Amino acid sequence: SQTIHQWPATLVQPVGSPLSLECTVEGTSNPNLYWYRQAAGRGLQLLFYSVGIGQISSEVPQNLSASRPQDRQFILSSKKLLLSDSGFYLCAWRGGVPGEQYFGPGTRLTVT
Amino acid sequence: GDSVTQMEGPVTLSEEAFLTINCTYTATGYPSLFWYVQYPGEGLQLLLKATKADDKGSNKGFEATYRKETTSFHLEKGSVQVSDSAVYFCALANYGGSQGNLIFGKGTKLSVKP
Numbered sequence: 001s002q003t004i005h006q007w008p009a010t011l012v013q014p015v016g017s018p019l020s021l022e023c024t025v026e027g028t029s030n031p032n033l034y035w036y037r038q039a040a041g042r043g044l045q046l047l048f049y050s051v052g053i054g055q056i057s058s059e060v061p062q063n064l065s066a067s068r069p070q071d072r073q074f075i076l077s078s079k080k081l082l083l084s085d086s087g088f089y090l091c092a093w094r095g096g097v098p099g100e101q102y103f104g105p106g107t108r109l110t111v112t
Numbered sequence: 113g114d115s116v117t118q119m120e121g122p123v124t125l126s127e128e129a130f131l132t133i134n135c136t137y138t139a140t141g142y143p144s145l146f147w148y149v150q151y152p153g154e155g156l157q158l159l160l161k162a163t164k165a166d167d168k169g170s171n172k173g174f175e176a177t178y179r180k181e182t183t184s185f186h187l188e189k190g191s192v193q194v195s196d197s198a199v200y201f202c203a204l205a206n207y208g209g210s211q212g213n214l215i216f217g218k219g220t221k222l223s224v225k226p
Contacts (some may be wrong), residue, residue, distance in 0.1 A: 034213075043218035044156075044201065090155050097163075099144045099205025099214050103155035 023091030
């Protein structure tokens with residue numbers, strides 16, 4: 001069966017520090033991968049998605065970036081965090097059916 | 113562009129009450145429709161889906177019917193439990209409009225009191 005992992009689970013970082021969040025998927029190959037952010041009291045915002053290794057589409061211009069160095073690995077990064085980057089970051093993968101996505105447990109990021 | 117509108121919460125119900133969470137959408141073509149649920153501190157889980165008009169999705173006692181004439185996909189449950197307390201998201205996926213990516217509503221928080 002397929003599983004999706006995210007780490008770390010929680011993170012507290014000062015403003016201006018770098019960020020690296022990792023997501024890995026097991027039990028499937030060549031999945032579409034997604035990064036979402038959920039700010040406190042707000043809905044889900046799609047940040048990036050990837051249809052294959054090295055292929056990244058950005059939905060929202062900001063100080064975040066994403067990379068997909070391996071088929072089942074998706075990384076979210078920032079060179080300098082802002083206070084507004086605080087939130088709950090969710091990774092997801094998509095199987096064969098458009099819209100049917102499977103989410104990881106999330107990373108709670110607090111920027112201080 | 114495509115969009116999803118769902119009723120704002122929070123919604124507070126007593127155990128065994130009837131639940132309805134309204135959801136309407138705007139989309140070109142024939143989108144697929146979904147309800148996702150997020151329990152406190154967790155990621156989202158697919159609750160149910162419908163891929164064409166008049167389809168009824170169901171799971172764990174929840175139901176929603178794809179109504180193309182009213183562009184709606186309302187979530188219902190006949191008797192809620194405390195364990196149903198969560199945030200519910202309505203969403204659509206439309207290959208024509210958004211490469212099959214999910215478009216989410218803002219979420220509705222449900223609290224069920226014993």
